[in-house]
Amino acid sequence: MIRFQETPRPRQKLATRVLHSASGMDARTGASSIPLYQASTFHHASLENPPEYDYTRSGNPTRQALEDTIAELEGGVRGFAFSSGMAAISCAFMLLSKGDHVICSEDVYGGTYRLLTAILGRMGIETTFVDATDLDRLKAARQPNTRAVFLETPSNPTLKITDIAAVAEWARKHGLLTMLDNTFMTPCLQRPIELGIDIVVHSATKFLGGHSDVLAGLAVVANEKLGQELKYLQNALGGVLGVQDSWLLMRGMKTLLARMEFAERNARRLADWLTQQSSVARVYYPGLPEHPGRAIHERQSQGYGAIVSFDVGSGERARQVLDRVTVPLVAVSLGAVESILSYPALMSHAAMPREVRLQRGIGDGLLRYSVGLEAVEDLIADLEQALDAG
Numbered sequence: 001m002i003r004f005q006e007t008p009r010p011r012q013k014l015a016t017r018v019l020h021s022a023s024g025m026d027a028r029t030g031a032s033s034i035p036l037y038q039a040s041t042f043h044h045a046s047l048e049n050p051p052e053y054d055y056t057r058s059g060n061p062t063r064q065a066l067e068d069t070i071a072e073l074e075g076g077v078r079g080f081a082f083s084s085g086m087a088a089i090s091c092a093f094m095l096l097s098k099g100d101h102v103i104c105s106e107d108v109y110g111g112t113y114r115l116l117t118a119i120l121g122r123m124g125i126e127t128t129f130v131d132a133t134d135l136d137r138l139k140a141a142r143q144p145n146t147r148a149v150f151l152e153t154p155s156n157p158t159l160k161i162t163d164i165a166a167v168a169e170w171a172r173k174h175g176l177l178t179m180l181d182n183t184f185m186t187p188c189l190q191r192p193i194e195l196g197i198d199i200v201v202h203s204a205t206k207f208l209g210g211h212s213d214v215l216a217g218l219a220v221v222a223n224e225k226l227g228q229e230l231k232y233l234q235n236a237l238g239g240v241l242g243v244q245d246s247w248l249l250m251r252g253m254k255t256l257l258a259r260m261e262f263a264e265r266n267a268r269r270l271a272d273w274l275t276q277q278s279s280v281a282r283v284y285y286p287g288l289p290e291h292p293g294r295a296i297h298e299r300q301s302q303g304y305g306a307i308v309s310f311d312v313g314s315g316e317r318a319r320q321v322l323d324r325v326t327v328p329l330v331a332v333s334l335g336a337v338e339s340i341l342s343y344p345a346l347m348s349h350a351a352m353p354r355e356v357r358l359q360r361g362i363g364d365g366l367l368r369y370s371v372g373l374e375a376v377e378d379l380i381a382d383l384e385q386a387l388d389a390g
């Protein structure tokens with residue numbers, strides 16, 4: 001159940017602010033959407049007084065409206081828009097230097113795992129992956145050169161829960177930078193900066209965009225010093241979001257709360273139904289009473305989200321379900337108006353050795369359902385026939 005809470009800043013609730021934020025209306029003309037400043041450069045009327053915007057990699061008014069909107073929604077001081085979630089995450093990691101050490105959730109997004117192991121490792125940045133649900137193990141991973149902690153909660157695809165405030169407090173005590181990938185929850189359901197996290201990153205390709213039609217990444221920082229550092233890196237590295245995609249993303253975000261609320265209601269119904277099916281060995285959803293992280297999740301979030309993972313027991317049965325479903329897209333990605341069914345073993349986690357995958361609970365029978373806005377009766381009937389077919 002989504003519980004909209006008062007945040008420390010707000011005069012108004014998030015549902016209102018999302019519509020009347022920087023992306024709500026063009027301040028200059030009153031236009032009901034922000035104009036597309038489809039320009040790469042800006043005229044210097046006077047060389048002594050350079051214009052506010054001078055080149056679109058460094059800044060663009062359309063992208064700025066999006067960046068201000070995500071900063072407001074996350075309760076941070078400054079937002080940044082990138083060409084993809086991985087561009088946002090890569091840029092944030094460029095705050096680190098050779099010789100630094102990172103502690104990272106072990107079931108982090110595959111692309112983040114690849115960045116840390118195959119690329120940053122080569123540049124002398126070392127990572128220890130830990131089960132972040134276990135605070136003692138996380139603490140034990142700290143080394144003299146540890147600089148940062150990177151978290152994902154709920155994690156992908158088994159929706160494990162990390163205590164955000166506890167990690168943030170410990171990290172602050174040791175001077176560590178904290179980063180959190182908030183893609184699965186969105187600021188509608190979880191605002192990590194209010195729990196002490198320094199940088200929130202998003203694949204806005206997912207719930208924020210919400211329509212499977214734009215690839216984008218966002219980052220929000222908790223303080224002005226990090227804001228200046230990330231601004232420098234965003235401009236220096238250049239992976240900024242284009243003007244048209246910035247506009248599309250703002251358009252998608254206007255319905256974020258309504259979409260999340262509806263999708264979550266569907267997800268709860270689907271998760272409950274799945275727990276009653278004898279052909280389903282296990283269901284992973286933070287809203288289920290038996291979920292081990294439920295109490296912590298309820299403390300730090302305002303809802304359970306719209307991703308439900310479930311294990312049908314074997315790779316053969318998983319393939320049958322994937323072959324037989326008729327409503328969801330069978331695809332990589334999540335967080336869209338339409339339901340998307342993914343097969344982690346062959347899609348998001350294909351690069352992971354099978355033993356490692358199994359150790360992390362990602363069995364050959366595991367499916368990940370991103371619940372969309374269809375009638376839930378149709379989603380259930382469709383899954384019922386797909387499961388029966390086996």
Ligand SMILES: *Cc1c(COP(=O)(O)O)cnc(C)c1O
Pocket residue numbers: 084085086087109111152156181183184202203204205206215216217
């Ligand atoms: C998809 C995803 C990413 C990567 O985002 P892209 O927009 O595909 O680059 C990062 N983190 C999570 C949790 C994701 O689901």
